[in-house]
Amino acid sequence: MKDVVIDILKHNQLSITDNRLGILELFQKSSKALSHADIERLSEKHFDRVTIYRTLQTFVDKGIIHTIPTADNSIMYALCKEACSEGHHHDDHVHFLCGQCGTTYCLDNISIPEVNVPKDFIVHQTNVLVNGVCKNCR
């Protein structure tokens, strides 16, 4: 477990620190997307708010995690799949937000349908955010 996390950091030329190990392990353990507040709450050791922000930003820059746009306007983070590389994210899956428990899921298996935009618009990325009730809350 810890080995996997260390490998990820090394692959991305990041030095190994308690903070990064801890946060990355949280993502590994969680099937859900996490907010900054979640991470602050779930961390065993206490890390400074600023450190957590900077770590999340670093992970996003490296393509280790990605952000998810949410309707309630809080930033959620989730692990990227192997296809993600620095700068270019391929998180072409659907995100599901449960209105009951507030959990955000990455539905990795469900690919994003093609969306037709006017032909004078150029598409870079498409996000699909589904709101509803998850399997645990119904």
Next chain:
Amino acid sequence: MKDVVIDILKHNQLSITDNRLGILELFQKSSKALSHADIERLSEKHFDRVTIYRTLQTFVDKGIIHTIPTADNSIMYALCKEACSEGHHHDDHVHFLCGQCGTTYCLDNISIPEVNVPKDFIVHQTNVLVNGVCKNCR
């Protein structure tokens, strides 16, 4: 123009105030989605920040405008189409965010494709957010 705006307010049992008239006119005039900051900047008369927040919230509650989830985590607002009624939004269209100029468009004509989620999840609403470059910036 002003008549239309007054009608909308009356239909929603809202009293007619300068603030509401002004903000609603901004939305009528704009083909783009507006942020709180946009509204504060565009208003001819100066309205208090708090008043603008409350007005936007009121309009959202009444189904006059809807919010748009954005990748950069700022709340954008846009006019709802006629199908929207109090509490239940049918903004089943695609939102397009231009990475160059930051403009958010409602692509009203383009309907949202059906998304297959696991069968133990219940879908209430689907948001599609397309990032790219708009016709003016390419």
Next chain:
DNA sequence: ATTAATTTTGCAACAGCGTTGCAAATGAAT
């Protein structure tokens, strides 16, 4: 294994967004 160079962390301070309570001002109704 020590030391030097680089990176990361924690603290303090700050700006921006959004909310709440309350008193004054405005709009609606008689």
Next chain:
DNA sequence: ATTCATTTGCAACGCTGTTGCAAAATTAAT
């Protein structure tokens, strides 16, 4: 015109996210 309900502005607050800088930890090199 007066009354009642609603809306507005102000002050204050909490939360989120950022920046600068010095201390601590990590990496690299001897």
